[in-house]
Structures are given as structure tokens and as C-alpha cells.
Amino acid sequence: MLRRLKLATCLWVSIAANLISASPVQAGSLDKAQAAYQSGQYEDAVNQYLQVIEASESKSSPSPSASVYHNLGLAFDRQKELGQAVASYLRATQLQPRQGDFQYNLRFLLGQTQDKLDNNFHRPMETSFLLDQWTTERELFYLSISVFLIAAAVYSYAFLRTRYRTAATSVGSIFFLLSLYSAASLFYKSQFVPDQGAVIAPKLEAYSGPTQSVVIFELHAGAPFQILETSNDWVKIELSDQKRGWVRSEGIASFGNEHNILPAKASSKS
Amino acid sequence: MVRIGSSSLIAVMLWFLSSATAFAGVLTGELDKSEGSLEDQFVYTLVIQGSFDDDPQFPVVDGLEVHAAGKSQNISIVNGKYSREVQVQFVLTPSKAGTYNIPPLSMKVDGKVMQTLPLEMKVSATSGSGGGSASGSAAGPASAQGEEGIFVERSFSKNSVYVGEAIGVKIKVYNRVKVVGAQPDFKYPSAFQIKNIEGQKTYTQMRGNAEYNVTELDAVLIPTREGDFTIEPAILVARVAVSRRQRSRSFFDDLMGPTELQEKRLRSDAATIKVLPLPLAGRRKDFSGLVGEFAMSAGLNPQSGNAGDTLNLTVNIQGLGASSGMSDLTLPFDSSVAKVYKDKPETREELDAEKGITSEKTFKYAIVPGKPGHFPLGKLVVQVFDPKKAAYQDLVAELGSIEIGGQALAGTTPVPGAPETDSQTAPVPPAAGKAPTKVEQKKVAVELIGKDLVEPHSQRMLSSSDQLTQSDWMIGGLLLALGMTGLGASGWLAMTKAPPEELLRIQRANKAFKLSKKQLDAAHHCLQKQDLAAALRMAQGCFKDYTGAKFGVTGAAVTLRDIEGYLRSKEVDRDTLLELREVWSALDQMIYAPPLGQNPSRGEELLMKTRKVLEQMERQC
CATH class of the missing domain: 1.20.120 (Four Helix Bundle (Hemerythrin (Met), subunit A))
Incomplete structure (x- = not known):
């Protein structure tokens, strides 16, 4: 019995690992982008990477990986586009929160901004225990399914064997609750985590409302924020110190699930 | 005999012909009245005899609002002949006085295209067409008012305002008849924020030679963007009791009483409000957003204490105008003097149809000085826009200075000229004579972590995806189904295959x-x-x-x-x-x-x- 269980676990881990590293995405454009970057043609590299992102936005191809945003951020940085580079890395860290390269580069870039704001954005207290801050969507997905399958196996054991039935039911219930917990984290990550972005204009004024009423504060290129809502050409943002204001969308860049505000220069070329 | 036979044949043929004509489709349209005023609603009844497929559509007539009011059907079988009559009613509400031509309505009845006759409808100006002038001077009621006994008047305190400036609106309903019920329909453009004044005033007033009961419904409008805006007439649908005409007096009239209920659609005049933008000239970036006539006062209590003590600063701004949209204040002293903790500002507003809005906003701050010394706090300046003067003005409040004793708190730098403190407890300043600020500390941290960014990732890492794809959902669904099936099967086995x-x-x-x-x-x-x-x-x-x-x-x-x-x-x-x-x-x-x-x-x-x-x-x- 133990041997069979070991065998099944090995098989499942290998299948899951294979699945997570699969899904080829627009290999042609990525090849070109890599080549352009290596040859120092950073503008071409940016446009190729943006093409991949735009294609995924129109659902014609799968979503790009966090590494695509990492490379895009590098290409922007080489072109001295600090705001766009920060926006790219914010997206990369959202997709892959544990990746050290992304965190390092983002810290490095934020250190070069004038406003010296960080990306530790406020999140509601009740969501602070969720797993989405440390895992990717796919990891959460397969984790919840795996834990559910373990719960189902333990329950099945409890059904078929009368010995240790109470203990097995308790263990199965714990695994079932864990699967619900990871599923809740996945749901929150995919539906409720606000998109993040950065200022690309040299200087951007934040207003109290979307009518240029009163200037509340000023931001400079590279300042990170999270997007709360949009109204026509206006975007309501929140900084890491919880300051809120409305800014014009032409002065910002954001790569997100809901608000994909691509940098005007590169997107117009593509 | 032959002659009698041929005439009978002709008679029978004529009878068939006439009966065929009688059962052919008929389409007629009629108005309940051909003349009326803007207060009236006209009912157009379309009568269709015969079968038809599509519901009739009323043609578009400029200035006429049309609502379908219902459909009734009458089916009868006489001598084995089937006939169907449908009546469709449309309620027509004119928006301006004049003559309206209702074009023929055409539709297919019993397979033939038929059409009604064109109709004409004369609409006179509202009998109670007084008031409604945007200038604020209420015009006297027209002579018809006395006849009708009820009318609506609307007036605005101003007809040209700046963005953010409040306008008072008075809507007066004059009546000297019994009003059983009323439904107001006051519409304003979306560019106006509407604040209704709660409660309604009632009083009597002489207009012409008649005394009227007046009900006043007041509100305040605040324009949020510039432009010329036409305010639609204020409409009030009222049910009033009117005397029955003598000619219709009957036994039933005596039972029902001498009056009958009538629905009146009363309307004021339309008005135009010009909303001007706040001028750019003279507007600073720290403009507070206040539009009106305001005054500011500030008080600090106490004005001296030890480092770490709390001093309360209260800033009060009050005057004529809305203050709810005002931005936060920027205090004139920097954070190196003291830590400032802000309380939620309190806003109080009073609405008045004559003045607009009178408001008061109070900001409270707790100031905690971190080091001893004498600190002048400077002047607090708030820029407001005064619409009467059409210019920006500064409200200035002198905050005075604070006298702080005691010892500097940890993490603060001593001020030159400050009283001597115990060197054991005072923080040691850096060699440069100035402590690094938070920004500088971050810069140092960044320099420590490296000189350049981590290089690009390889092609293999680029081609993986961190988000869920369709195949993930399919595999996940499959595995879930597998788990559920296994669970169900084991449960079934446990139930049925027990030894x-x-x-x-x-x-x-x-x-x-x-x-x-x-x-x-x-x-x-x-x-x-x-x-x-x-x-x-x-x-x-x-x-x-x-x-x-x-x-x-x-x-x-x-x-x-x-x-x-x-x-x-x-x-x-x-x-x-x-x-x-x-x-x-x-x-x-x-x-x-x-x-x-x-x-x-x-x-x-x-x-x-x-x-x-x-x-x-x-x-x-």
C-alpha cells in the first residue's frame, strides 16, 4: 500500500512540474526580442515584448510569463524609461512574488526614483493571511487540487476501513479545509488584487477628483501605485502610504489583468 | 318571372358585396381633444377593426412626448361572422406651445395597407406660465392662472456662476384649489450637484386679485463643470378637485359630490444657467478648491511645552460656499520641527435657497515637537476663489511660535541655539553634522545592493506561463472529477460491499x-x-x-x-x-x-x- 502511495505521489509531482513549465508563448516574437536585446537594439526589443503582451490581451495567445516582464523592464531601463521599467517589474513581481531577480531589480529601480516610494501597498486586514502574496496563480491552482485529492483519498480510506475511521475523517477534513483555503487565495488573486503601475511622465499631478479640481500631491517618473478605479481618461490611484488621488491615464503605465495601460510610445509603434 | 329572378339575383349580389365591405379592415385615429394647454395631456386613440400582425407605432412629432397607455380588444361573433376591434391609446405630452400636426398612421389591416387621417392639435402656453426666470425676479402670474387655480413658478438666485459656486433654487406651487396629490419631476443636468433643502414652506400670498396657498420646495445646486446649461421646466403632476359642469349634473353626480378629480401636468419655464470656469490666472497649485466668501482663524493650545508633549492646532474656515470638496491644508512648518498627526476634518453645512450654502470646516492637528527650542510656525495661507470679486484671495492665519523645553527625543537632531541637553541621552549627530534623512538612507541601501540590474532571463523561462491557461482548467477539472468519482465510489463500496x-x-x-x-x-x-x-x-x-x-x-x-x-x-x-x-x-x-x-x-x-x-x-x- 505504502509503495503504491509513493509511486502515485512521484507520478503526480512529475506531471504537475511538467505542466507548470509547459505552454509555449509566441516563440517567434520572443526570439526576435531576445536577439534585439542582445544586439543592443532595445527599442525593437521593447516593441517585440509589447507585441507579445498585446497579443495575450486580445486572448489570441496565452498570458506571458513574469520573465517576459522582467526582460521588458530591462529593455526599458536601457532606454532610460524609468517609469515603464518600474511598471514592468511591478507586474513581474505580482505574477511571481518569490522571484529574487524581480525583487532585486524593482528595489534597484525604485531607489532611482525621485519620490522614493516602495511597493508595499495596503491590503485589507482580512486578506493578509491569504497565500496569494507568495505564490503564482498556477501554483495555487495545482496546490488546491492536490490537497483536495489528498482529502478525497483520506476520506475514501475512512469509508473503506473501519479501523481508524474517526482519525482518518478528521485528517481528511483538515486537508479539505486546506484545499478551500488555497482555492480562496487563488480566487482573491485572480479577481480582487488591484493592478499596479508606475508614473511615466516626468511630473504628474494627482487631483482630488477626475475633473482637475484640486491638486493633492505630485508624483515623478517611476513612482509606483495601485489602481483603484478608472473613469474615462482618469485613473484613481493609491500609493504605498495610502495617499489617494486621480491622475490622467496618459501619464502612467500599467500591465495588469483589468487595466492594461501600455506605454504610449511603444504601443503606438506596434 | 324572369325579371323577378334577375332582380333577386342582383339584390343577393349587392347584399354579399355590402356584407363584404362591412367586414373589411378599418383603421381610425382620434384625439380626445383638439385644443389644450401645456398643462394638459392629450390621448390619441387608434381603433383597428380586423386582423394585423405588427403593433402600431406612433410617428415621431417634434416637441411631443409619446407614451403608450394601453391596448384593449373586443372580439364579437354576430351571425357566425367573426370581428375583432383593438383600441390602442397613446398619451401625448406637449413640451411647447403651438400647433402640432400628427401625420397619418399607416399599418397593414386584413392584408391591406390602411392609414388614418392626419390630425391637428393646438396647444396654448401654460395657463400658469409665470415665474421661472433665471434672473431671480419672479414674474407675475398670467391671467389664466386665476382661471386654473394652480401653477408652478421656479426661480434661481443667480443665472451666471462659477464652477463650485452654489445657486439657490425656489420652486413655488401656487394653488387655490384642492390638491389631492402631487408628484414632482424636477430634472437638472448631470453637471450640477443637487442638495435638496429638507422640509417645505407653506404660506399664503396674494397674486393679482386672488389669494393663493403657496408650497415652496427649495434646493441648492452646485455646478461641477463649466458650460451653458438649459434647465428643463420643473414639472409637477397634480391631482386636483374641480367643480363639475352643470350640464352633466345627474343623479350619479349628486351621489359623487359636486367636484371631480383631474390630473394636471404643471410646468415652469425652462431656464439657462451659465457656468464659468475658474480662471487660470492667479491660481496656484495649492489652490484649496474653495469657491465663495470665507474667513479663516487658527489657534494653538498650549503654545509651549516639553519635547514629546502634544500641542493642539485648530484651524477653522467658515463662510458662504461649499467646503466639502476642500483639499487638505498644507501646514507651513516642516516635519523636522515636530511630528504632526491629523484628525478627520469636521464639516458643517447649512442650505439656504437665498444665500446658497453656508459652511464651516474645522481641521484639528496634534503637534508633537521632538526637540527643544523656539520654533516659529509661520503663516498658514489658503487660497480661495471669491466669485463676487472674480479673483483669487488668500486667507492668512498667523500660527505664532512654540517654545519647547526638555530633552530631544531619540532620532531627532538638535537645533542650533537649543538649550543644552544631557549628552548621555541626546542622539549623536553624524560626522557631517546632519543626520541622514530617510531618502538618503534608502539611497545608501540601494547602493549597497548592487550597481546594475540582473540580466535578462533565458528563452526557456520566457516560454513558461505563471497564469492559468485553458489546458490548466481542463486538467484541473479532470483531476477534480477523478477525485470526486473516487470519493463517491468508495462511499458506495462502503455502503454496499461491507462483509x-x-x-x-x-x-x-x-x-x-x-x-x-x-x-x-x-x-x-x-x-x-x-x-x-x-x-x-x-x-x-x-x-x-x-x-x-x-x-x-x-x-x-x-x-x-x-x-x-x-x-x-x-x-x-x-x-x-x-x-x-x-x-x-x-x-x-x-x-x-x-x-x-x-x-x-x-x-x-x-x-x-x-x-x-x-x-x-x-x-x-
Whole structure:
């Protein structure tokens, strides 16, 4: 019995690992982008990477990986586009929160901004225990399914064997609750985590409302924020110190699930 | 004869022809009245005799608002002939005075395209067309007002304002007839924020030679963007009681009373409001957003203390205009002087149809100085826009200075000229003479972590995806289905394929107490038949059978020790075991060493005890 269980676990881990590293995405454009970057043609590299992102936005191809945003951020940085580079890395860290390269580069870039704001954005207290801050969507997905399958196996054991039935039911219930917990984290990550972005204009004024009423504060290129809502050409943002204001969308860049505000220069070329 | 026959034939043919004409489709349209005022609603009734497929559509007529009011149908069969009449009603509400031409309505009835006759409808200006001027001067009521007895007037306190400047609106309903109910329909462009003044004023007023009851519904409008805006007429749909005409007086009229209810659609004049933008000239970036006439005062209490003490600063801004949209204040001193903790500002607004809005906003700050010294706090300047002067103005409040004693708090730098502090507790300034700010600290941290960014990732890492794809959902769904199926299958197996002997044992265990009770009843029966020995044996047998069934003991005879052993394993309490032993011994004694002569009452008592012990055992097992 133990041997069979070991065998099944090995098989499942290998299948899951294979699945997570699969899904080829627009290999042609990525090849070109890599080549352009290596040859120092950073503008071409940016446009190729943006093409991949735009294609995924129109659902014609799968979503790009966090590494695509990492490379895009590098290409922007080489072109001295600090705001766009920060926006790219914010997206990369959202997709892959544990990746050290992304965190390092983002810290490095934020250190070069004038406003010296960080990306530790406020999140509601009740969501602070969720797993989405440390895992990717796919990891959460397969984790919840795996834990559910373990719960189902333990329950099945409890059904078929009368010995240790109470203990097995308790263990199965714990695994079932864990699967619900990871599923809740996945749901929150995919539906409720606000998109993040950065200022690309040299200087951007934040207003109290979307009518240029009163200037509340000023931001400079590279300042990170999270997007709360949009109204026509206006975007309501929140900084890491919880300051809120409305800014014009032409002065910002954001790569997100809901608000994909691509940098005007590169997107117009593509 | 031939002549009579031919004329009969002609008559029959004519009859058929006439009957055919009678059942051909008919389409007519009529108005309930051809003349009226803007207060009236006109009802257009379309009568369709015959069959039709599509519902009739009323043509678009400029200045006429059309609502479908309903459809009624009448089907009749006369002499075997089927006929259908449908009446469709449209309510027409004119928006301006004049003559309206309603073009013919055409539709296919009984397979033929038919059309109604064009109709004309004359609409005179509202009988109560007074008021409504945006200039604020209420015009006198027209002569028709006296005849109608009810009309609406609207006036604005200003007709040209700046963005953010409040406008008072008065809507007065004059009436000298009985109003049974009223439904207001006041619409304003979306560029205006509307603040209704709660409660309505009622008073009497002379207009012309008549005295009217006046009901006033007031509001304040705040424009949020510039432009010329046309305010639609204020509409009030009122149900009023009017005297019946003499000619229609009848027995039923006498029963119903001398008045009848009529629905009136009253409207004021339309108005135009010009909203000007706030001028760019003179507007600073720290403009507060206040538009109106304001005054500011500030107070600091106390004005001296030790480092770490809390000083309360209160800033009060009040005046004519809305202050709810005002931005936060920027205090004139920097954070190196003191830490500032801001309280939520309090706003109080009073609405008035004449003045607009009178408001008051109070900001409260807790100031905690971190180091000793004399600190001038400077002047607090708030820029507001005064619409009367059409210029920006500065509200200035002198905050004075604070005198701070004591010792500097940790993490602060001493100020030149500050009183000497204990060098043991005061923070040591860096060699440069100035502590690094937070920004500088971050810069240092960034320099420490490296000189350049981490290089690009390889092609293999680029081609993976961190987000869910369709194949992920498919695989996940498949695995979930697999898990659910496995769970269901194992549950089904557990229910159906359990070993028979195990099932039997469970069934026996469940029925053990029931069987024992039956056995006890049989023992009672024996006792009644004066067979005491048999009854007692059966009672003792109850314990044995119960234990046997409950714990699956079969074969060899069960002794008291065996029973106690099984019960102990089920953690049955000591009292029950003692009682069991007592009853068992008594039964033994009565069976094997019976007293002289039969003693049924003792037997009855033992049977009762047996039942009691069995019940206790069942409860605990």
C-alpha cells in the first residue's frame, strides 16, 4: 500500500512540474526580442515584448510569463524609461512574488526614483493571511487540487476501513479545509488584487477628483501605485502610504489583468 | 318571372358585396381633444377593426412626448361572422406651445395597407406660465392662472456662476384649489450637484386679485463643470378637485359630490444657467478648491511645552460656499520641527435657497515637537476663489511660535541655539553634522545592493506561463472529477460491499437491547404463570444475550466475569457494574438456593432491577 502511495505521489509531482513549465508563448516574437536585446537594439526589443503582451490581451495567445516582464523592464531601463521599467517589474513581481531577480531589480529601480516610494501597498486586514502574496496563480491552482485529492483519498480510506475511521475523517477534513483555503487565495488573486503601475511622465499631478479640481500631491517618473478605479481618461490611484488621488491615464503605465495601460510610445509603434 | 329572378339575383349580389365591405379592415385615429394647454395631456386613440400582425407605432412629432397607455380588444361573433376591434391609446405630452400636426398612421389591416387621417392639435402656453426666470425676479402670474387655480413658478438666485459656486433654487406651487396629490419631476443636468433643502414652506400670498396657498420646495445646486446649461421646466403632476359642469349634473353626480378629480401636468419655464470656469490666472497649485466668501482663524493650545508633549492646532474656515470638496491644508512648518498627526476634518453645512450654502470646516492637528527650542510656525495661507470679486484671495492665519523645553527625543537632531541637553541621552549627530534623512538612507541601501540590474532571463523561462491557461482548467477539472468519482465510489463500496458477517454483527449489536427487553417481557409472563425459576433464568439470560449480541460473543457460556470484562472495555461506570453484580448474585441465589416457598414479589423486584441495569448498560455502550 505504502509503495503504491509513493509511486502515485512521484507520478503526480512529475506531471504537475511538467505542466507548470509547459505552454509555449509566441516563440517567434520572443526570439526576435531576445536577439534585439542582445544586439543592443532595445527599442525593437521593447516593441517585440509589447507585441507579445498585446497579443495575450486580445486572448489570441496565452498570458506571458513574469520573465517576459522582467526582460521588458530591462529593455526599458536601457532606454532610460524609468517609469515603464518600474511598471514592468511591478507586474513581474505580482505574477511571481518569490522571484529574487524581480525583487532585486524593482528595489534597484525604485531607489532611482525621485519620490522614493516602495511597493508595499495596503491590503485589507482580512486578506493578509491569504497565500496569494507568495505564490503564482498556477501554483495555487495545482496546490488546491492536490490537497483536495489528498482529502478525497483520506476520506475514501475512512469509508473503506473501519479501523481508524474517526482519525482518518478528521485528517481528511483538515486537508479539505486546506484545499478551500488555497482555492480562496487563488480566487482573491485572480479577481480582487488591484493592478499596479508606475508614473511615466516626468511630473504628474494627482487631483482630488477626475475633473482637475484640486491638486493633492505630485508624483515623478517611476513612482509606483495601485489602481483603484478608472473613469474615462482618469485613473484613481493609491500609493504605498495610502495617499489617494486621480491622475490622467496618459501619464502612467500599467500591465495588469483589468487595466492594461501600455506605454504610449511603444504601443503606438506596434 | 324572369325579371323577378334577375332582380333577386342582383339584390343577393349587392347584399354579399355590402356584407363584404362591412367586414373589411378599418383603421381610425382620434384625439380626445383638439385644443389644450401645456398643462394638459392629450390621448390619441387608434381603433383597428380586423386582423394585423405588427403593433402600431406612433410617428415621431417634434416637441411631443409619446407614451403608450394601453391596448384593449373586443372580439364579437354576430351571425357566425367573426370581428375583432383593438383600441390602442397613446398619451401625448406637449413640451411647447403651438400647433402640432400628427401625420397619418399607416399599418397593414386584413392584408391591406390602411392609414388614418392626419390630425391637428393646438396647444396654448401654460395657463400658469409665470415665474421661472433665471434672473431671480419672479414674474407675475398670467391671467389664466386665476382661471386654473394652480401653477408652478421656479426661480434661481443667480443665472451666471462659477464652477463650485452654489445657486439657490425656489420652486413655488401656487394653488387655490384642492390638491389631492402631487408628484414632482424636477430634472437638472448631470453637471450640477443637487442638495435638496429638507422640509417645505407653506404660506399664503396674494397674486393679482386672488389669494393663493403657496408650497415652496427649495434646493441648492452646485455646478461641477463649466458650460451653458438649459434647465428643463420643473414639472409637477397634480391631482386636483374641480367643480363639475352643470350640464352633466345627474343623479350619479349628486351621489359623487359636486367636484371631480383631474390630473394636471404643471410646468415652469425652462431656464439657462451659465457656468464659468475658474480662471487660470492667479491660481496656484495649492489652490484649496474653495469657491465663495470665507474667513479663516487658527489657534494653538498650549503654545509651549516639553519635547514629546502634544500641542493642539485648530484651524477653522467658515463662510458662504461649499467646503466639502476642500483639499487638505498644507501646514507651513516642516516635519523636522515636530511630528504632526491629523484628525478627520469636521464639516458643517447649512442650505439656504437665498444665500446658497453656508459652511464651516474645522481641521484639528496634534503637534508633537521632538526637540527643544523656539520654533516659529509661520503663516498658514489658503487660497480661495471669491466669485463676487472674480479673483483669487488668500486667507492668512498667523500660527505664532512654540517654545519647547526638555530633552530631544531619540532620532531627532538638535537645533542650533537649543538649550543644552544631557549628552548621555541626546542622539549623536553624524560626522557631517546632519543626520541622514530617510531618502538618503534608502539611497545608501540601494547602493549597497548592487550597481546594475540582473540580466535578462533565458528563452526557456520566457516560454513558461505563471497564469492559468485553458489546458490548466481542463486538467484541473479532470483531476477534480477523478477525485470526486473516487470519493463517491468508495462511499458506495462502503455502503454496499461491507462483509456480511460484519453487517450481521452490527445489526445484532443494534438490536441487542430490543431483544433483551422482549426476553424480559417473556420473563414477566412466566412470573405471572407462577413459574418463578424460569422467569429468573430468563432474566439472567438477558444479561448474557445482551452482552453476546453487543460484543459479538458466541459459543461458550458467558459468565459474570466475562460480562464485566466487556463492559469495562467500554468504560461502563463502576456503579452500573456494582448493580449488575448485585442483581446477578441475587438472581443466582434465587435460582440455585431459593427460599422456602414461592416469593413472586421478590422476583418482580429482580426483574425490574434487571431492566434498569440493562438500560444503564445500553446508554453507556
